[in-house]
Amino acid sequence: MTQNPLPRLLLSDDSRLVVIDMQDRLLAAIDQGSAVVTRCEILLRAAHRLGIPIAATEQNPAGIGPTTAVLGAHLPLRFGKVHFSAAEEADFLAWAASGGSVVLTGTEAHVCVLQTALGLRALGLRVAVVADAVGSRHPADKQAALDRLRHHGVDIVTTEMVVFEWLGRYDRPEFKELLRLIK
Secondary structure, eight states: OOOOOOOOOOOGGGEEEEEEOOBHHHHTTSTTHHHHHHHHHHHHHHHHHHTOOEEEEEESHHHHOSBOHHHHTTOSOEEEESSSSGGGSHHHHHHHTTSSEEEEEEEOIIIIIHHHHHHHHHTTOOEEEEEEEEEOSSHHHHHHHHHHHHHTTOEEEOHHHHHHHHHOSTTSTTHHHHHHHHO
């Protein structure tokens, strides 16, 4: 029987945020896609304000297009990919493995998010998937992905959990600004 590792909070000085394949042509088919975009934007704004490294992946950007504009404005670093798992892409993997917990958002939960998370976990990285900031075309696929990820040691969190864990305390100068993002 394998023991679960001791629980750890997501820390702002030990995390990195990834937005996976949030491209308009994919988003058009995602169940509650606009809510997923909104949650991703909250996380991007919080990560930017707290100095957390941020990156995006784009599946076949020449064919599907770039990250949706509202999120793209916050993304200084983008990795194009041919594999569904970004963990199979050398440049992305080097970035993801360069330190801290990897917090994943994006689409589709049961394909690229799942495969990336499992690939990173197989390499021994700590991974969290933000349940309300990932989406699939069908809710059952998203739920199956979250269940499978949890079973394999991936932390399943929400946007608010991540923001409050990154903050850690209410007397930080960023607290009021980030609180307005989630209220």
